[in-house]
Amino acid sequence: MALVCFPFKKEDVDVVMRNVKTAAQHPRVRMVLLVGASENETYVEIDARLPALGAQCDVPIVQMTQLRLGALREGKGDGMNTALLYFLRAHEYDELFGEPVVSEPLERIHFYDADIESFNSSWITKAEEAADMEYDVIRHYFPRSSTDAQITWQITKVGFSLLFPLSVLPWVQQPLGGELCLTRRCVDVLVSDERVMRQSDWGIDTLYTFVCAQAGMNMIEVYVPEGKLHALYGGLRDLFNMLIECFAALQGLQKCSIRAESVHRIASAEPVPNSVTSKIGYNIEKSLVLLSENWTPRQEELLHVLFPERVAAGLIACRDWPQYSFMDEATWVECYQVLLANFEFGDSDWHELIFKLWVSRVLNYTMRHVIRGYDTAMNELRHMVQDIQQKSAIELIKARREAQGCSPRVL
Ligand code: DGY
Structure with a gap:
């Protein structure tokens, strides 16, 4: 039987309560857990409404605030790790959590963002049916607007393809997705990994994806055709922390290797609905101005010393007028490698610099590809990642052959 967890922060409580009810009434669900970032207004309102909801459901619904577990900014990672x-302990007395709430060990945990307006019971059913086929990790994937998911595409997919080209990671559809189901075996692996438990911030999704792959967990990605309808972003500044923390998490993994073989299946996708293809993921006008903000002499110096001169010239010119034509795919990969080698997490100049580089990349992609239509834009993203994965894979294979003393073959 499963536990369904909704981590939350500040949400529309009607949407949260509807999602909790849907989960609590699902025949495979044994309990629902709400993990709040703090005892804020949302938490208090949910608390007030839980008794009435509980009376309509046969399974326990528990709300708690997240524990302080990790070493980084207190964020989503602490929430998910608390869950x-x-x-693991809901069936026995525990010093942290008190009395048991269920009589038997729970078999699976599902995570869903609390604010998903399109959530319904089929999300749980799909994951449960896949888990019945003995996959350890079941990830939901869904169509997203061509201007959404720009950390996923430009940071995580690019990074996984550059660093781990022969692993399963470049093939994971939505490596930052927060909708997933894990078996007890998989949860045991995650909680016993110190890297996971210290990752209290937005980097948690990267760590879960990476550690599951490194441990050889079998994975399936199930498709949710209706997509995840939730509030979209204002300017790209809204994604500042997420960008920094997702990149830093990946940078911290760059010396790790993945040798494990694991099964990876992807359920086929379906035609993308108009509600998704016609959606704009971020406010372009508000984002253009970000390129001129928060400059310091040190950022200029870092650009001149470490980055290709055309990038330094292009980005510094943005102080006066937004520019992005210099940040095409190939240039982004060059910059990404400089960032992997030099970015300093916790250093505000580096944070601003990676942010402006990424904003120029997202604007370049938007103005060159998104304006040519949804399918063209998505193809460009897929090709960018595939090209990086192929080139890196070939270099890695050559290097391995050389290290083994094999004669180099033409690849
Ligand atoms: C991503 O890139 O996937 C983030 O959710 C922002 O859209």
Whole structure:
């Protein structure tokens, strides 16, 4: 039987309560857990409404605030890791969590963002049916607007393809997705990994994806055709912390290797609905101005010393007028490699610099590809990642052959 967890922060409580009810009434669900970032207004309102909801459901619905577990900014990672610990111990007395809430160990944990307006019981059913086929990790994937998911595409997919080209990682559809189901075996692996438990911030999704692959967990990605309808972003500045923390998480993994073989299946996608293809993911006008903000002499110096001169010239010119034509795919890969080698997490100049580089990349992609239509834009993203993965894979294979003393073959 499963536990369904909704981590939340500040949400529309009607949407949260509807999603909790849907989960609590699902025949495979044994309990629902709400993990709040703090005891804020959302938490208090949910608390007030839980008794009435509980009376309509046969399974326990528990709300708690997240524990301070990690070493980084207090964020989503602490919330998800709190849920993993709770899931493992919900059937027995525990010093942290108190009396048991269920009589038997729970078998699976599902995570869903609390604010998903399109959530319905089929999300749980799909994951449960896949878990019945003995996959350890079931990830939901869904169509997203061509201007959404720009950390996924430009940071995580690019990074996984550059660093781990022969692993399963470049093929994961939505490596930052927060909708997933994990078996108890998988949760045991995650909670016993110190890297996972210290990752209290937005980097948690990267860590879950990476550690599951490194441990050889079998994975399936199930498709949710209706997509994840939720509030979209204002300017790209809204994604500042997420960008920094997702990149830093990946940078921290760059010396790791993945040798494990694992099964990876992807359920086929379906035609993308107009509600998704016609959606604009971020406010372009508000984002243009970001390129001129928060400059310091040190950022200029870092650009001149470490980055290709055309990037330094292009980005510094943005102080006066937004420019992005210099940041095409190939240039982004060059910059990405400089960032992997030099970016300093916790250094505000580096944070601003990676942010402006990424904004120029997202604007370049938007103005060159998105304006040519949804399918063209998505193809460009897929090709960018495939090209990086192929080139890196070939270099890695050559290097391995050389290290083994094999005669180099033409690849
Ligand atoms: C991503 O890139 O996937 C983030 O959710 C922002 O859209």
